[in-house]
Amino acid sequence: MKSMFVILLSAMLTDNFVLSKFMGICPFLGVSKKLDSATGMGLAVTFVMICATLVTYPIHHGILVPNDLEYFDTVVFILVIALFVQLVETMLKKCVPSLYKSLGVYLPLITTNCAVLGVTVLNIDNSYNFGESIINALGGGLGFMLALVIFSGVRKKLEYADIPETFKGVPSTLIAASIVSVSFMGFSGLFN
Amino acid sequence: MTYLIPALIVGSCGVLAGVLLTVAAKVFHVEVDERIEKISGALPQANCGACGYAGCADYASAIIEKGAPTNLCRPGGSEAAGKIAAILGKAAEEVVPMVAVVHCNGNCEATQRAFDFSGVRSCKAVKRFYGGDGVCKYGCMGLGDCAAVCEHDAIKIINGVAKVEPALCGACGQCAAACPNGIISIKPLSKHIDVLCSSADNGKVTKLSCKNGCIGCKICEKKCPSGAITVENFHASIDYEKCTNCGECMRACPVKVIHSCEKAAE
Numbered sequence: 001m002k003s004m005f006v007i008l009l010s011a012m013l014t015d016n017f018v019l020s021k022f023m024g025i026c027p028f029l030g031v032s033k034k035l036d037s038a039t040g041m042g043l044a045v046t047f048v049m050i051c052a053t054l055v056t057y058p059i060h061h062g063i064l065v066p067n068d069l070e071y072f073d074t075v076v077f078i079l080v081i082a083l084f085v086q087l088v089e090t091m092l093k094k095c096v097p098s099l100y101k102s103l104g105v106y107l108p109l110i111t112t113n114c115a116v117l118g119v120t121v122l123n124i125d126n127s128y129n130f131g132e133s134i135i136n137a138l139g140g141g142l143g144f145m146l147a148l149v150i151f152s153g154v155r156k157k158l159e160y161a162d163i164p165e166t167f168k169g170v171p172s173t174l175i176a177a178s179i180v181s182v183s184f185m186g187f188s189g190l191f192n
Numbered sequence: 193m194t195y196l197i198p199a200l201i202v203g204s205c206g207v208l209a210g211v212l213l214t215v216a217a218k219v220f221h222v223e224v225d226e227r228i229e230k231i232s233g234a235l236p237q238a239n240c241g242a243c244g245y246a247g248c249a250d251y252a253s254a255i256i257e258k259g260a261p262t263n264l265c266r267p268g269g270s271e272a273a274g275k276i277a278a279i280l281g282k283a284a285e286e287v288v289p290m291v292a293v294v295h296c297n298g299n300c301e302a303t304q305r306a307f308d309f310s311g312v313r314s315c316k317a318v319k320r321f322y323g324g325d326g327v328c329k330y331g332c333m334g335l336g337d338c339a340a341v342c343e344h345d346a347i348k349i350i351n352g353v354a355k356v357e358p359a360l361c362g363a364c365g366q367c368a369a370a371c372p373n374g375i376i377s378i379k380p381l382s383k384h385i386d387v388l389c390s391s392a393d394n395g396k397v398t399k400l401s402c403k404n405g406c407i408g409c410k411i412c413e414k415k416c417p418s419g420a421i422t423v424e425n426f427h428a429s430i431d432y433e434k435c436t437n438c439g440e441c442m443r444a445c446p447v448k449v450i451h452s453c454e455k456a457a458e
Contacts, residue, residue, distance in 0.1 A: 059205070069198050076205055083209040087216050094220035165312050 004135050006191050007128070011139025013187040017115040018147040020184055024115030027106045028148060029173060037102040038152040042145025044088050044103070046138065048110055049119045051084045052077070053137035056120045057130055077120045078111075085111045115144055151180055227279055228252050234275035235268055238343055240364030242266040255280070263287045267344070267362035289381040290363035292346070292356045294338075296375050297388035297449065298331040299351040303402040319372040327401040330373060330391040338367035338376060358453065383432045385442060389449045392425040406449040412441035 017023045024045070031041040056077050064070055089107055092100040100107070110116060119140045123133040154176050163172050232252040243264035245251040254260040255276065262276040263285040270287040277284040309318050309325040315337040323329045332353045339347040339354060346360035347367055356367075358381060368376040375390040387406060391398045395407030408426035420434035421441055428441075428450070442450045 063201060067197060067201065069201065072198060072202055076202060079202075079205055079209055083212060086213050090213075090216050090220040094222050097222075165317075 004132065007132055007135050008139040008142075010191050011136050012143035012146060013184070014190050016143040016147055016184055016187075017118060017140050018144055019181040020188075021115075021118070023118045024113045024144060026109060027113065028144075028151065029177065030106045030109075031103060032148050032151040032155055034102065035149065035152045035156070037099065038148040039145065040096070040099040041103055041106065042141070042148050044092070044107065045110055045113065045116065045144050046141025048081065048084045048088060049116050049137040049141040049144075050134060051087075052081050052116060052120050053123060053133050055080050055084075057123065057133050060124055073121065073124065074117075077117060081116050081120070082111045115140065147180070147184075151177065154180060225256050228256050230279045231255055231276050234272055234279065235265055236272065236362075238267045238362065238364065240267060240343060240362065240366060242362070242364035242366075261285060266290055266364055290378050291358045291361045291381040292363055292365070292367055292376055292378055293386050294332060294347075294354045294356060294376050295386065295388055295390045296330075296332040296353055296373075297404040297451070298326065298328055298402045299353045299404070301351070302404040303327055303331065316372050324373070328391055328393070328398070328405065330375070330393070331389070331402065331405075332375060333373070337370045337372070341366045341370045379432050383430075383435050383437060384452050385430060385435060385437060385439060386451055386453070387421075387428045387430060387449060388451050389427050391427055394426050398426065404449060405447070407447055409446060411444050411446060412450060415440050415444040 011017075015021060018025065018028045027041050027045070032038045059076055059080070060070075060073060064072055064076065085108060088110070089100070092103070092107070119137050123136055126136075128136055155173065158172055158176055161172075167175070228249075229252075232249050235248040235252060237248050239247040241247065243251045243260075243266070245254050245260070245264075251260065251264065255262060262280065262282065263270075263273040265272045265276075265287075269289060270284070273287045274284045304327050305325050306327050307322075307325055309321060311317050311321065313335050315324075315333040315335045318325050318333050318335060324333050326333060334349050334352040334354065336347070336349045336354065339349060343364070343366065344360045344362045346357045346362070347354050348357065349355075354367075354376070356376075363378050363381075365378050368374070368378060373390065379386075389398075389402075389404065389406035391402070391405050393401070393405075395409065398405035398407055406427040408423050408428070410423045410428075412428050413421045413423050417438060417440060418434045418436050420431045420436075421428050422431070423429075430441075437452075439452060442452055
């Protein structure tokens with residue numbers, strides 16, 4: 001139980017996918033303009049991460065390993081992730097069209113989001129069991145959402161700030177992202 | 193066999209995913225009115241927002257879903273309105289062609305700079321700095337914020353003052369929103385008499401700061417046969433709904449601040 005808790009928190013905070021491993025940067029910068037779309041994106045990524053882990057873990061250990069096909073991990077995992085992203089997309093289009101619109105191109109981009117593929121591959125690399133894998137995916141997704149939500153708050157403040165002309169837009173956003181990342185370094189050493 | 197089994201396994205994963213997606217697409221099918229796409233195609237895709245919606249696609253769906261009027265597209269004009277009406281099977285609504293006009297004629301000969309501004313070359317920046325670098329704080333600063341936002345290249349800064357080329361203007365109102373002094377307005381293209389001054393200073397101060405300024409003498413107000421002109425805050429403004437293009441005010445104006453751009457009307 002204790003190790004589960006450690007996995008969850010370290011995936012969320014110390015090894016935050018966006019701010020400590022710089023995976024999944026494009027939605028982090030692209031969808032963090034508004035709080036509600038940031039939350040929506042976070043939930044979508046969390047959903048895809050958990051579902052992908054739910055499916056890739058049995059596929060890896062049940063089908064690929066017995067047949068000596070570990071070298072197909074990447075191909076099959078990408079296939080599974082693409083499947084779930086497409087599922088989320090069709091579901092959102094039907095159920096939450098406003099969120100579907102505000103996520104725009106970043107929703108299909110989850111397909112190639114390295115954070116999602118990263119979770120599934122890291123689960124195998126760290127030889128987590130099924131439960132641990134799910135917890136790791138949940139932590140990774142929540143950590144991603146946390147980063148997006150925090151950063152959307154920062155960006156809202158940034159919009160009202162009086163910034164020199166040359167720093168307006170992307171440069172100031174990237175600088176702000178680096179400072180948020182620095183703040184997450186405070187979590188390193190939380191677990192040993 | 194070494195090749196067949198992996199191919200079969202990965203292939204069947206792919207097929208399975210495909211079947212799942214097909215089922216999901218059927219279950220979560222969304223009805224999209226095909227007229228929305230047709231209307232969107234009839235619009236000029238300038239995404240200027242002059243219609244009051246977030247863009248051409250948003251306006252197209254508003255026409256179908258909320259019953260928005262078909263004649264709101266200014267860049268598209270009556271051509272777009274006609275096409276939309278044809279798609280909907282309704283009678284075309286008339287579009288009054290509009291044009292932007294800059295209410296200032298304080299060119300380099302008429303007025304002077306109060307100081308040399310060496311910051312960012314933008315009207316917005318200068319405006320923040322003691323209300324602008326001109327002697328007159330109401331007029332065109334000539335740094336072209338309006339020209340920069342214009343998607344139709346219709347605005348040029350000529351001799352220190354922004355000028356709109358009516359033939360190119362789409363009347364989207366972006367320039368009016370960009371001008372920190374708010375001296376650009378959107379008016380019907382058929383009315384070609386304009387007061388080219390926005391100064392709210394009294395006659396004496398205006399006279400000192402700009403040769404082409406309106407002194408608020410009210411002669412035009414008295415001369416206008418249709419009562420379209422009112423003088424408020426020491427400058428004249430024309431009610432385009434009442435104006436008949438007679439030009440009486442233009443001839444009466446002692447400082448020649450009322451101009452006609454007859455070419456625009458043709």
